[in-house]
Amino acid sequence: MDISAQPIILYVEDNLDNRTLVRRILEAEGFKVIEASSGPEAFQQLEKITPDLILMDINLPEIDGYTLTTTLKSKLLPHIPIVALTANVMKGDREKTLQAGCDGYIQKPIDVDALPNQVRSFISSKTKD
Numbered sequence: 001m002d003i004s005a006q007p008i009i010l011y012v013e014d015n016l017d018n019r020t021l022v023r024r025i026l027e028a029e030g031f032k033v034i035e036a037s038s039g040p041e042a043f044q045q046l047e048k049i050t051p052d053l054i055l056m057d058i059n060l061p062e063i064d065g066y067t068l069t070t071t072l073k074s075k076l077l078p079h080i081p082i083v084a085l086t087a088n089v090m091k092g093d094r095e096k097t098l099q100a101g102c103d104g105y106i107q108k109p110i111d112v113d114a115l116p117n118q119v120r121s122f123i124s125s126k127t128k129d
Contacts, residue, residue, distance in 0.1 A: 006032045007123050010051040012042045012068065013085070014060050022055065022085070022110070029116040039063030046072075051080060052123050055106075058086040058097065066100040073101035081122045085110065 009026055013019045014037050023033040034049055036042035039062050042054075054072070058065035069082050083104040084097035094105045104122055106115070 006030060007052040007119075008032045008034060008049055009053050009055060009119065010034050010036060010042065010045055010049070011055045011085075012036045012039070012060065012065070013055070013057040014038060015057070018057070018108075021112075022115070025110075025112055025115055026119060031116075031119065039068045042068060042072075046076065050077075053119060054080060054082045055085045055119075056082050056102065058084055058088050058093075066096065069097075069100045069102055081125070083119075083122050 009031050011019055011022055011033055013022070013035070019035045019037070023035065026033050034045050034051065036045050038060055054077075056065045056069055060068065065084065065086070072080070072082060081103040082101060083106055084102045085106045085108065086093070086097065087108040088097070089107050097105050106118055
């Protein structure tokens with residue numbers, strides 16, 4: 001695969017095991033995964049890269065995923081899809097992520113077989129806009 005065509009995913013997740021699992025799954029499918037364990041770390045990464053997609057955990061230290069998404073969508077990256085990747089699956093949680101600005105919602109535990117295609121579909125919907 002041409003490295004320059006490799007889609008870049010920023011995964012904002014405070015749990016190392018979750019980051020490792022998602023990185024391994026997506027890198028095996030040809031994605032480049034950049035990790036951030038907190039909101040401030042995500043901002044540091046975004047100074048260096050412009051991702052094709054951001055996967056956002058909601059329960060983060062310092063700045064929660066709702067606030068981080070709203071900030072990114074309103075001020076910095078309105079055209080980059082942000083997808084909540086979260087264990088928040090109670091009634092109303094999906095709607096709350098969408099109200100915060102997320103373009104989609106993937107429930108944890110993730111389906112390891114479906115995740116690469118879910119990510120591809122969010123990236124391809126961005127390129128159609």
